[in-house]
Amino acid sequence: MFLQTLHLRQFRNYREQIVQFDAPKTILLGDNAQGKSNLLEAVELLATLRSHRVSRDRDLVQEGNPEGVVAATVKRETGVVDLALLLRASGRRTARLNGQTLKRQLDFLGALNAVEFSCLDLELVRGGPGDRRTWLDTLLVQLEPVYAHILSQYSHVLKQRNALLKRQNGDDSSNPNGMELAVWDAQLAALGTRVIRRRARAIARVAPLAALWHRNISDGQEELVIRYTPNVQAETAETDDPHQIQQAFLAKIQDRAIAEQMQGTTLVGPHRDDVDFSINQSPARQFGSQGQQRTLVLALKLAELKLIESVIHEPPLLLLDDVLAELDLTRQNKLLDTIQDRFQTLITSTHLGSFDAQWLQSSQVLRVVRGEVIKAGD
Amino acid sequence: MIEQFQRLPGIGPKSAQRLALYVLKRPETEIQALAQALLEAKQQVGVCRVCFHLSAEDVCDICRSPSRDRATICVVADPRDVIAIEKTREYQGKYHVLGGLISPMDGIGPEQLYISPLVKRASEAEVTEVILAISPSVEGETTTLYVGQLLKPFTKVTRIAFGLPMGGDLEYADEVTLARALEGRRELD
Numbered sequence: 141m142f143l144q145t146l147h148l149r150q151f152r153n154y155r156e157q158i159v160q161f162d163a164p165k166t167i168l169l170g171d172n173a174q175g176k177s178n179l180l181e182a183v184e185l186l187a188t189l190r191s192h193r194v195s196r197d198r199d200l201v202q203e204g205n206p207e208g209v210v211a212a213t214v215k216r217e218t219g220v221v222d223l224a225l226l227l228r229a230s231g232r233r234t235a236r237l238n239g240q241t242l243k244r245q246l247d248f249l250g251a252l253n254a255v256e257f258s259c260l261d262l263e264l265v266r267g268g269p270g271d272r273r274t275w276l277d278t279l280l281v282q283l284e285p286v287y288a289h290i291l292s293q294y295s296h297v298l299k300q301r302n303a304l305l306k307r308q309n310g311d312d313s314s315n316p317n318g319m320e321l322a323v324w325d326a327q328l329a330a331l332g333t334r335v336i337r338r339r340a341r342a343i344a345r346v347a348p349l350a351a352l353w354h355r356n357i358s359d360g361q362e363e364l365v366i367r368y369t370p371n372v373q374a375e376t377a378e379t380d381d382p383h384q385i386q387q388a389f390l391a392k393i394q395d396r397a398i399a400e401q402m403q404g405t406t407l408v409g410p411h412r413d414d415v416d417f418s419i420n421q422s423p424a425r426q427f428g429s430q431g432q433q434r435t436l437v438l439a440l441k442l443a444e445l446k447l448i449e450s451v452i453h454e455p456p457l458l459l460l461d462d463v464l465a466e467l468d469l470t471r472q473n474k475l476l477d478t479i480q481d482r483f484q485t486l487i488t489s490t491h492l493g494s495f496d497a498q499w500l501q502s503s504q505v506l507r508v509v510r511g512e513v514i515k516a517g518d
Numbered sequence: 519m520i521e522q523f524q525r526l527p528g529i530g531p532k533s534a535q536r537l538a539l540y541v542l543k544r545p546e547t548e549i550q551a552l553a554q555a556l557l558e559a560k561q562q563v564g565v566c567r568v569c570f571h572l573s574a575e576d577v578c579d580i581c582r583s584p585s586r587d588r589a590t591i592c593v594v595a596d597p598r599d600v601i602a603i604e605k606t607r608e609y610q611g612k613y614h615v616l617g618g619l620i621s622p623m624d625g626i627g628p629e630q631l632y633i634s635p636l637v638k639r640a641s642e643a644e645v646t647e648v649i650l651a652i653s654p655s656v657e658g659e660t661t662t663l664y665v666g667q668l669l670k671p672f673t674k675v676t677r678i679a680f681g682l683p684m685g686g687d688l689e690y691a692d693e694v695t696l697a698r699a700l701e702g703r704r705e706l707d
Contacts (some may be wrong), residue, residue, distance in 0.1 A: 246693060258658065286693045296656045304622035320628055323664045327656065 141253065141454050142484050143216035148206035150201060151227070152178035153511035163504035164481040168488045169516060170508035179461045179508070180256065183486065186223050187457070188278055189235075189245055189288070197227045205229065214252050217454055221251050249285040253448050257441045258461035264440070265424050265433045269414040272494065276415060279303045280342045283451050287338050291476040294331040294410070301328055302405050309404035328409060329389040333382050335410040336370050340380065343368040343415065349443035350436075354419075357435045357474050362419050364436060366409045371412035385466055431468075438471055442478055458485040465494035472496050545593070568639070570615040570632045572597045580604075580613060587611045589646040591639060593665060595619050595658070600652065611649075614639065619657040620664060628664060636665065641672045650677040 141249045148154040153175045181191050185200070194200065201208040210450055219492040224236040234241055235248040256278075262416050264271055280287045301324040308321070338442075347366040354364035372392055374384040392408045393400075402458050417424040419432055428436065441458075445464055448456045458479060463474065464472060464487055472495060479485055492505070505516040519541065523534035529640050539540060541549055565571065573579070578589035580600075590611030600613050616631045648669050650705055652658040662677060669675050681699035682688065688696075 244694070284690065286697060287692050293656055297660075300622050300656065300660070304627075307622060307625075307627075317627065317629075319667065322623075323620075323660050323667070326663060327660055 141217075141456065143217055143252070143457060143486075144213045144220075146179070146182060147209070147211040148179070148182055149211075150205040151182060151210055152200060152202060152208075154178065155202065155511060157511070157513055159454050159506070159513050160204070161484070161486075161504065163502055164483075165485045165487065165503040167492070167499070167503050167505045168486065168508050169490075169492065169505055170488075171490060172396050174512045175510045175513075176508045177258075177461050177478070178511075179513070180461050180486055180488060183212070183254055183457065183459060185210055186212055186225060186251075187252045188281055189225075189233075189249060190277070190278065190281075192256065192258070192260065192274070197233060198229045200227050201229045212252065217453060223248070223251050246285055246289055248279060249288060250452070253282050253443045253452055253454075253456035254459055255441055255448065255456055256459040256461065257437075257463050259463050259466055260457075261437050261463070262434060264437055265417055269412070272415040273411075273413055276339055276342060279346065279447075280338060281317045282456075283342060283345075284338060284450055288339070290331065294328075294335050297324065297327045297331055298406055298409065298411060300324060305400055305406065306404040309401060323341075325390060325393050328406070329393070332372065332389055332409045336372060336385055336413070337380060337382060339410065339413065340368050340370070346440070346443050346447055349446055350439045351398050353434060353439035353442045357439055357471060358432075362432065362435070363421075364424075364439060365416075365418045365421075366415060366440075367416040367418070369407060369414045369416050401417065434467060434471060438467065438475065442470075442475070445478070445483060455483045458483045460485060460487045462488050462490075464489060464499070468495075469496060473498070565615075569613045570617060571613055577594050583679070590649060590653050591636075591645060591647075592649045593636065594651050595653070595661070603651065616652075616661065616665075619652070619655075619661045621657045621661075631661075633665060633668065637668050637672070640669045645673050647674045647676060650675065652677075654680050688693050 145161070146159045148157045148159075150156075159179070165408060168179060170176050177193075180201075181193060185191055192201065206225045206229050210227070211222070214221045214223060222236075226234040226236070233245065235245045236242065237248060237251060261275075264275055271297050277287075277291060281291075301321075303320060303322060308317075343366060350366055351364045354362055372385065372389045374381070374388040376384065379385070389408070396407045417428075417435065417436060419428055424436055425431060445456060445458060467475065476496075476498060485500070493499070507514050507516045519538045520531075520534045523529055523537045524531060526534075529537070540631055562574045563572050564574075566573040566581055567576055568581040569578060571578050571580065575582075585608045591614050592603065592609060593614045593616065594603070595616050595618060597615055602617060603609050603613075614632070614636045616636070617634065618626055618630060618631055620626060620631070636648075639645065650662050650665060652662045666675050666677070679702050680695075681702060682695060
C-alpha cells in the first residue's frame with residue numbers, strides 16, 4: 141500500500157498542512173521539536189487508532205482549538221481509500237472512510253497498516269511488562285481488528301470488577317454479595333480467555349519469524365526465543381482449549397480471592413501478562429548487551445512487517461522515528477535489504493549525515509520547520 | 519429558559535435556543551397547555567407496582583389486561599425497552615422493568631434494581647418462562663447472567679438472540695455483530 145497524501149489540520153503543532161508522498165522512502169529532516177514525530181504519530185493514529193505517546197485526544201488537538209483533523213489518501217491494490225479522523229479536545233472522535241462516517245471505529249482499522257519503530261522500542265526488552273503488552277496489542281489490532289473490541293470490553297469488565305472489589309473492601313458492614321462478584325468473575329474469565337488465546341496465537345506467529353531474522357542479523361550466532369507468559373496458565377501449558385483456560389482462570393481467581401479483597405483490585409488476568417525474550421537461552425532482559433537488544437528489536441520489527449504483509453497480502457508502511465541513527469551500518473543495511481522499495485518508509489532524522497548514504501537512493505527529502513513541511517532545497 | 523432546555527437529553531445549545539425562540543413566538547394558551555401537560559405527567563405517572571413500567575395507575579394497563587399471557591415475563595432494563603417491544607405487537611406476555619443495569623462504577627448493584635420482586639413473580643406457579651431482553655453490553659451481559667442464575671431454580675429462562683439486522687447485507691455488517699451472530703448460530707429448521 142502507498143500513502144499518497146497526508147492532511148493535518150490543527151493537529152499537534154500543525155495548523156494546516158498537506159504532505160504529498162511521491163517516493164518509496166521519505167526522509168523528514170528537522171531539528172528537535174519541529175514536528176517530525178507528530179507527522180509519524182498521525183500515520184500511526186490512522187493505522188491503529190492509538191498513539192504510543194498519549195492516550196487523550198486533547199493532547200493531539202492543537203492547543204486552543206476545539207478540534208483537529210488527520211486525513212489521508214492511501215493507494216491499495218484494491219483501489220484508493222480516503223481516511224479521515226476528526227479529533228475533539230473534549231468528546232469522541234469521528235472516523236470517516238471514503239467520506240462515510242463510521243458507526244463503529246473498529247471498521248476504520250485495517251484501511252491503513254503500519255509498523256512503527258521508534259527509539260522507544262529499543263526499551264521494549266528492558267522496560268516494564270506494560271510496554272510489551274502494548275506492543276503485542278498494537279500488533280494484534282492490525283492482524284485481527286476485532287481484537288480491539290475484545291480488549292476494550294475486557295478493560296471495561298476489569299474496571300467494573302475493581303470498582304466492586306473496592307466498594308466491598310470499603311464497607312465491611314454491608315454483606316458482600318458473593319453472587320454479584322461471581323458474575324463479574326465469569327465475565328472476566330470469558331473475555332480474558334479470548335484475550336489470552338489471541339495473544340498466544342499472535343506470539344506463535346511472530347516468534348518464528350523474529351527468530352529467523354535475529355539469526356540472520358547476528359550471522360547465525362544467536363538464537364532468539366520469544367515466549368508468551370500469561371498470568372493465567374492452563375494445566376497443559378500449550379493448550380488453546382478455551383474451556384481449560386477459563387477453568388484455570390476461575391481457579392486462580394479463587395486462589396487469590398483473599399488477596400484481591402484485601403487490596404481491592406483484580407490480581408488475576410491478562411492485564412498482568414508478559415512476554416519473555418531470551419537469546420541463546422539466557423534472558424535478554426538481564427544478560428542481553430546493548431547490541432543484542434538492538435538486533436532483537438530490529439528482528440521483531442522485521443517480523444511484524446512480514447507478518448502483517450502475509451495477513452493483508454500487501455506490504456504495510458514502515459515508520460522509522462529517530463531510530464536509524466541508533467543502528468550500526470550492518471543493521472541499517474539488513475533493514476534496507478528487506479524493505480527495498482516495496483515497503484513505503486517514512487524516516488525522521490535530525491541530519492542526513494547520521495545514516496548511510498544508501499538510504500538517500502529512491503528517497504524524497506522533506507524539511508520540517510516549526511509545524512511546516514517544505515521540500516528540501518526550496 | 520435556554521439553559522433549562524439545554525439540560526434535556528439530546529438538546530445542545532443551538533437546539534435549546536431554537537426551542538426557546540419558538541416558545542416565545544407561540545400563543546400563550548398553547549404554552550400553557552404544554553406546561554400543564556408536563557406537570558400532570560410528572561405528578562401522575564409513577565411506576566407499576568407489579569412490573570415497574572411507567573404507569574398512571576397503581577398497576578399498569580399491561581399487567582391488568584386479561585388478554586395477555588400470564589405465563590411469560592419479558593425482563594428489560596428500562597421502560598423505553600417495553601415501548602420498543604410493544605411496537606412490534608409480537609409479544610403477548612407480561613413485562614418486568616429492572617430500572618437499570620448492574621454497574622459497580624456507578625454504584626449500582628443488584629440491590630438498587632427491581633430484581634427481588636422479579637424473583638418473587640417468577641417463583642409463582644403460573645409463570646413458565648422468563649425471557650431476558652437485555653442489550654449485550656458488558657453491564658447487560660452481567661445483569662443477564664446474574665438474573666438468569668437467580669431465576670433458573672424456578673422457571674425456564676431464555677434470552678433473546680443477537681445478530682444481523684433484517685434487510686441488512688451481510689457484507690455491511692460490522693465484525694462484532696457478525697462474530698456474535700456466528701456464536702449464536704442454530705440448526706436450520
